[in-house]
Amino acid sequence: xxxxxxxxxxxxxxxxxxxxxxxxxxxxxxxxxxxxxxxxxxxxxxxxxxxxxxxxxxxxxxxxxxxxxxxxxxxxxxxxxxxxxxxxxxxxxxxxxxxxxxxxxxxxxxxxxxxxxxxxxxxxxxxxxxxxxxxxxxxxxxxxxxxxxxxxxxxxxxxxxxxxxxxxxxxxxxxxxxxxxxxxxxxxxxxxxxxxxxxxxxxxxxxxxxxxxxxxxxxxxxxxxxxxxxxxxxxxxxxxxxxxxxxxxxxxxxxxxxxxxxxxxxxxxxxxxxxxxxxxxxxxxxxx
Numbered sequence: 001x002x003x004x005x006x007x008x009x010x011x012x013x014x015x016x017x018x019x020x021x022x023x024x025x026x027x028x029x030x031x032x033x034x035x036x037x038x039x040x041x042x043x044x045x046x047x048x049x050x051x052x053x054x055x056x057x058x059x060x061x062x063x064x065x066x067x068x069x070x071x072x073x074x075x076x077x078x079x080x081x082x083x084x085x086x087x088x089x090x091x092x093x094x095x096x097x098x099x100x101x102x103x104x105x106x107x108x109x110x111x112x113x114x115x116x117x118x119x120x121x122x123x124x125x126x127x128x129x130x131x132x133x134x135x136x137x138x139x140x141x142x143x144x145x146x147x148x149x150x151x152x153x154x155x156x157x158x159x160x161x162x163x164x165x166x167x168x169x170x171x172x173x174x175x176x177x178x179x180x181x182x183x184x185x186x187x188x189x190x191x192x193x194x195x196x197x198x199x200x201x202x203x204x205x206x207x208x209x210x211x212x213x214x215x216x217x218x219x220x221x222x223x224x225x226x227x228x229x230x231x232x233x234x235x236x237x238x239x240x241x242x243x244x245x246x247x248x249x250x251x252x253x254x255x256x257x258x259x260x261x262x263x264x265x266x267x268x269x270x271x272x273x274x275x276x277x278x279x280x281x282x283x284x285x286x287x288x
Contacts, residue, residue, distance in 0.1 A: 003216070004078060005046035006223035006234050007038050008053035010060045015082055017111035019147075021201050023054050025238055028226035032065050036073075038224055041251045043073055046222075048100060050078045053223050054237050058085040070098040077101075082108040086124045094131055101140040103194070107147045110157045118160055126168050133189040142194035143187070148179060149197045165193070202235055202280035213272045213283040218264040222251070230254045232263055240276045 009030045011023050030038075042049055051057040051066070058081050060066060067089075070077050075098050083104040086093075093099060109121045129141055145161065147154045155175060162173045169188050177185065177195050184192040200206075217232030224230055228246040229239040241263070244254035254260060266273035277283060 002046040002222050003220040004048045004050055005042045005221065006050045006053045007035065007042060008055060008224060008226045009035060009051050009057055009063075009066060010055040011053070011226050012059060013054070013056040013082075014059050014084060015056070015108060015112050017082075017105075017108045019107070019111050019198055020054075021203070021237065023237060025225075026227065029060060030226040032062050032069070034228070035066055036069050038228070038246055039069060039073055039075060041246070042224075043075060045251060048076045048078050050080065050234070052080050053225060053234050055226070056082055056085065058089060063089060064092060067092060067096055067098070071096070074098075079103065080105065083125045084121070086128060090124065090128055090131075094128070094135060094137060096139075099139045101142065103142040103144055105146070106143045106161060107145050107157075107198075110147075110154070119164060122161070122164050126165065129169075129187065129189075129191040132191065136189065139190065141191040142184070143192070144194045144196070145175075146194075146196040147198050148175070148177075148195055199285075200281045201237065202276050202282065204240060204276055204279065206279040206281075208278055209281065209283070211272050211278055212270055213277070213280075214267045214270055214286045215272075215277065215280075215283055216286075217267065217277075218255075218260060219267055222255075224251075232260070235280065235282055236276065241274055 012027050012029065039049065057063065057079060077098045078101050079099060080103040104125050109118060132141060145158050158175050165187065166173055171187055173185055173193055179195055179197065183196055184194050186192050215233060221233055223234050223236065224246060225239055230243045230246060230251065231239055231241050243257055243260045262273055272278045272283065
């Protein structure tokens, strides 16, 4: 049983954030039929399904139908979005019984050419939080600021966010937090500001880091690309560690492959057996 299983419903995004690398593989939107196929296999294997790996999930042209399938299958959904397309689905999201948590990557606003004001960007997100509070919705909302321990310029950006959120909800949020101990500050009801540091996506061109380490891949998480490729973790954006493809094999069959077994047992022993893993900065977060 995985904690999370990622099903990438599209690898296409309406933004190109500076912290998010470009997708090199073929652009792909997962069909509704294939989503049903993948999600049906995922249901008994995971506690929670994430509707992304790369791409913006709310940009999927049939996102409403995907929501219906999740309800039909009884999936628990962890949704991450940049929030720019929220108005398309806000009412249905507020009443979506499958939704366990929705994350808004607020730091994405500053990582793109600013076409709208910060107030304009945050307005629908804060209204969504307010409506969720009034309805006492059961799901959690995270407004992510994953840019700590960076420049004073980025700290100033966060202060601009607090300057809008604080009077809106009559709170007094600030950036003073130790993410090693706690990453969240409550806004209202089940809405939070979620802090973290920015990380570097693993790439084969990066320098070797270590053969010692571990990861949640194949132990607590698994990921499926929009084309059906199965990879060990959510940071393998180009399918470098491809274990199989769900158009040829089932998830259960893929997990039994020699490659999958070798990677998982390596993590259990504290050994990074794949070249990409040996260059992954994120693996440092699992060190004791």
